[in-house]
Amino acid sequence: DTGVSQDPRHKITKRGQNVTFRCDPISEHNRLYWYRQTLGQGPEFLTYFQNEAQLEKSRLLSDRFSAERPKGSFSTLEIQRTEQGDSAMYLCASSLAFLPYEQYFGPGTRLTVT
């Protein structure tokens, strides 16, 4: 399968714990995006990378959130000291670095904070 993959698909954690998600983009894609989707809402942009550089971060990305793409391939999204409000689907997408920046989405990681 050469699509975008995300791991884990589901994560249940207790409030206050740290969690880390991984995204593997389509191999030739330079850009990688993270979105968050809460219940009843559309996905909302969090951040994106071009190669290993993080080019934009949404104000939704609080200090407890950090994303990395150390070698310009896979990316990790870490949430520290999770809160119940962090419960959501975290979606990753990747694209080439030229117009129309067509984004291909992964299956998402569903996080539940108890």
Place this chain on the structure above:
Amino acid sequence: AQKVTQAQTEISVVEKEDVTLDCVYETRDTTYYLFWYKQPPSGELVFLIRRNSFDEQNEISGRYSWNFQKSTSSFNFTITASQVVDSAVYFCALQSDDKIIFGKGTRLHILP
């Protein structure tokens, strides 16, 4: 500011009826892209269509059709002869530059 509005939060129709999902967008950009995605209960986003701002030609793909009107900033989606498998949440989205702005979605129930 860029915004996508899907005024219909939930729609129910009986199988085989036609249904239109509305989408209105706001952007100051002259070059942009519009999308429709389907999200079935499994949660994955399924890409349906992309249109660029210079192409107002309507498109038909099987039972699906899309009506793009720049004059009213609308990009509506019609399902003809709906089927139970069409039940899902449908998102309209706008992209200019790097990120995609999604609407809040319309939950479509097709009743047998």
